[in-house]
Amino acid sequence: MQRKKPDGGGADMIRGAYKSLKELVRVRVLKQVKAKFLYLEITHRCNLACVACYTGAGREKDDVLTLEEQKSVIRQGRAMGVRSVSLSGSGEPLMCRHLFDLLDYVGELGMSAVIFTNGTLIDEATAGQLMSRNVFTFFKLYSLDPDVFDGMVGRRNAYEWTEHRYKVQGEERVQMVPSGLKALLEAQRSVGRSDLVKVETLVTKMNIVGVSAIARFCRDCDIGFFMETPVFKGRAIENYERVAVSAEDYAKLYGELAAIFGEDYMLELKNACCLVERNPVVWTDGRIGFCSSRAADVGNVRDEPLKGLFLKARRMKHKEDRVIKKRAAEGRYFRTCPSRQLCEIRHGLPCDY
Numbered sequence: 001m002q003r004k005k006p007d008g009g010g011a012d013m014i015r016g017a018y019k020s021l022k023e024l025v026r027v028r029v030l031k032q033v034k035a036k037f038l039y040l041e042i043t044h045r046c047n048l049a050c051v052a053c054y055t056g057a058g059r060e061k062d063d064v065l066t067l068e069e070q071k072s073v074i075r076q077g078r079a080m081g082v083r084s085v086s087l088s089g090s091g092e093p094l095m096c097r098h099l100f101d102l103l104d105y106v107g108e109l110g111m112s113a114v115i116f117t118n119g120t121l122i123d124e125a126t127a128g129q130l131m132s133r134n135v136f137t138f139f140k141l142y143s144l145d146p147d148v149f150d151g152m153v154g155r156r157n158a159y160e161w162t163e164h165r166y167k168v169q170g171e172e173r174v175q176m177v178p179s180g181l182k183a184l185l186e187a188q189r190s191v192g193r194s195d196l197v198k199v200e201t202l203v204t205k206m207n208i209v210g211v212s213a214i215a216r217f218c219r220d221c222d223i224g225f226f227m228e229t230p231v232f233k234g235r236a237i238e239n240y241e242r243v244a245v246s247a248e249d250y251a252k253l254y255g256e257l258a259a260i261f262g263e264d265y266m267l268e269l270k271n272a273c274c275l276v277e278r279n280p281v282v283w284t285d286g287r288i289g290f291c292s293s294r295a296a297d298v299g300n301v302r303d304e305p306l307k308g309l310f311l312k313a314r315r316m317k318h319k320e321d322r323v324i325k326k327r328a329a330e331g332r333y334f335r336t337c338p339s340r341q342l343c344e345i346r347h348g349l350p351c352d353y
Contacts, residue, residue: 049154055090076306122180198224247352
């Protein structure tokens, strides 16, 4: 006599309960996903060809998010707790046709906006528009020597240089600077702010001799100084011999900067965590990546909500970063990050900084 098989009702109930519990946990975890910072790449176009560019900026990528799609991402970020939005990379943000529409939208939602710009497209009118909107603007000042600057950005006469007058302990000084930077500083003063304009310097073999001069200028003019070391990807790895700095030169630069800013300040800079490390990047085509310099294989905002993608990205990134941590070195003098350490692993490059 053939035995009757169980109807499986009990097992089905258990599986159903498990799925319900799993979904409940997923919903609760999603509710806990918070973010204070959103990095939204708005264009890949760029009018320069910097030798150390790790994104390979130049022509626009295919299938870029529309203005409405970008606004949707910003709204979703706002709902997650985002209060600061970077509308930068992977190219030059001022080449984005609707940059100011996005800046206005960010302001309407009560958030602050950040851009990183090469400054070549900034005139008095553009500077006024940025400062009147209280946009934190990082000007990429790689050198105070026009020839060195041109060499780094890959274009002759890339900037118009002009006099900038300032006082140090009552003594008037004059420094030649790109006209876009001067326009920003004057526009900042006209709106009664002193904290909106920052300077970003990328350290390479080509400009390291003049970095301390930039730092002193920033200190004397009370301009925020932001220094980066190269990410060896894209043109940076192609131009490795022109870009890579020796351990000895990094050590010398550290001493020069410590003399300008103090040891405590340098230690604070080294320990500062990049906001992108904690908050994934939305690429121009909507894909989510750990950083502008790492793969964007998490998903796409056109297919899934931003909150779920951020949670997925953080889980994936945590696993990869643990592997990186075991295999790569920490910087000795300046801030490093998983992206730079990943380059070290892939190319056998030491983190000599």
